Every structure is written in C-alpha cells, then in structure tokens.
Amino acid sequence: AQRVTQPEKLLSVFKGAPVELKCNYSYSGSPELFWYVQYSRQRLQLLLRHISRESIKGFTADLNKGETSFHLKKPFAQEEDSAMYYCALSAYQGGSEKLVFGKGMKLTVNP
Amino acid sequence: SQTIHQWPATLVQPVGSPLSLECTVEGTSNPNLYWYRQAAGRGLQLLFYSVGIGQISSEVPQNLSASRPQDRQFILSSKKLLLSDSGFYLCAWTGTSGETQYFGPGTRLLVL
Numbered sequence: 001a002q003r004v005t006q007p008e009k010l011l012s013v014f015k016g017a018p019v020e021l022k023c024n025y026s027y028s029g030s031p032e033l034f035w036y037v038q039y040s041r042q043r044l045q046l047l048l049r050h051i052s053r054e055s056i057k058g059f060t061a062d063l064n065k066g067e068t069s070f071h072l073k074k075p076f077a078q079e080e081d082s083a084m085y086y087c088a089l090s091a092y093q094g095g096s097e098k099l100v101f102g103k104g105m106k107l108t109v110n111p
Numbered sequence: 112s113q114t115i116h117q118w119p120a121t122l123v124q125p126v127g128s129p130l131s132l133e134c135t136v137e138g139t140s141n142p143n144l145y146w147y148r149q150a151a152g153r154g155l156q157l158l159f160y161s162v163g164i165g166q167i168s169s170e171v172p173q174n175l176s177a178s179r180p181q182d183r184q185f186i187l188s189s190k191k192l193l194l195s196d197s198g199f200y201l202c203a204w205t206g207t208s209g210e211t212q213y214f215g216p217g218t219r220l221l222v223l
Contacts, residue, residue: 044157086212099155106211
C-alpha cells in the first residue's frame with residue numbers, strides 16, 4: 001500500500017536557520033513526489049515536484065530511493081516560509097493515478 | 112475527532128453519463144470545504160471551495176459543478192462526463208482559521 005509519512009508535526013526555527021522537513025514514503029513502483037504548501041488562510045499550492053528538480057523559493061528536495069525519502073530543505077529560512085507543508089506521492093494503480101498525502105507539518109520561522 | 116469521507120473510492124463511467132461524488136465531514140461545524148482534481152502527471156488543481164451552505168466558488172471553468180446542501184456535505188457533479196474529466200478527486204476541509212487542510216481518501220474516476 002502507498003503511504004506518506006511526515007514524522008514531525010511541528011518545527012520552529014529562527015530566521016536564517018537551516019530547515020529540513022522530513023518525508024518518507026512507501027510505494028512498490030516508481031514514485032512521483034511532490035511538496036505542497038499552505039500559507040496562513042490561503043489555499044494549498046504546489047511547491048515543487050521531484051521530476052522537475054528545481055529550486056522554488058530557495059527550497060530543494062531530493063528523492064532518495066534507497067532511503068525512500070523526499071526531504072524538503074532550505075539553507076536559510078525566512079519568516080514568510082511559515083506555513084503548513086504537505087508531502088505527497090503520486091501512484092499509478094489499475095491504470096489510474098492516485099495522490100496520497102502525508103499529514104502535514106507546520107513550520108514556524110521566528111524573527 | 113474529525114474525519115472526512117469520500118465515496119465512491121473508484122468509479123468507471125461512460126462518456127456522457129452523469130456524475131455525483133460525495134464528501135462528508137464529521138466532528139466539526141461550519142468547515143470550509145474544497146474539491147481538488149489531479150489529472151495524470153500533474154499536481155492538484157483547486158476546482159471549487161465553499162465557506163458555507165449554498166456558497167460555492169468556482170476556480171476554473173469546466174464541465175463540473177459543486178453543491179453544498181448541508182453544512183458538512185459537499186457534492187461534485189456533472190450532467191455529462193467528458194473523457195478529460197478522468198482523474199483523481201480529493202475533498203478537503205479546513206476550520207474557519209483556514210490554517211490546516213485535512214484531506215479525504217479521494218475518488219479515482221475513469222471516463223471511457
């Protein structure tokens with residue numbers, strides 16, 4: 001069964017500190033992974049996808065198939081990074097696609 | 112505790128047939144409710160959101176409609192399905208503070 005685990009519910013750091021939001025997945029096929037972000041009182045939006053291998057707002061995430069992880073990292077956090085972050089796995093099954101979300105993690109960046 | 116349900120889990124429908132997907136939330140009152148769709152190979156797209164009974168906002172023009180007949184019930188419908196309606200549909204809710212989204216298990220729709 002497909003599963004996405006975000007082991008930490010809360011993370012609080014000071015501005016300028018590095019952040020790493022952990023995500024582990026369980027999937028027998030070839031995974032496609034995403035990070036979504038929800039800023040306060042806004043709708044959910046896509047932050048980045050592993051297949052695009054890009055850096056968005058200073059965030060990067062590398063897919064590690066050996067460790068089945070897709071951790072989100074930023075070397076220097078900013079206050080505007082405070083938000084809920086969701087890791088998600090796209091899985092094909094029976095000819096159709098399904099998106100599985102982790103439970104999310106709240107990042108707070110303090111001044 | 113709050114829970115969110117969606118059904119059916121999987122649906123295969125012919126082109127031109129009607130659609131009704133249901134989402135219900137338990138354990139909370141006056142939630143904000145959302146319908147998302149994930150088309151093949153893409154991220155989530157917000158289709159509709161609702162802040163109260165009978166209040167529906169549409170994000171993108173499409174073949175679908177949404178209704179909220181009760182406080183904790185959100186329905187996604189179509190009168191005539193298109194092939195392009197195939198995808199994975201997720202319902203989500205937030206409290207009035209709107210800070211955290213909680214997702215349902217989703218419905219896989221295949222239109223043939």
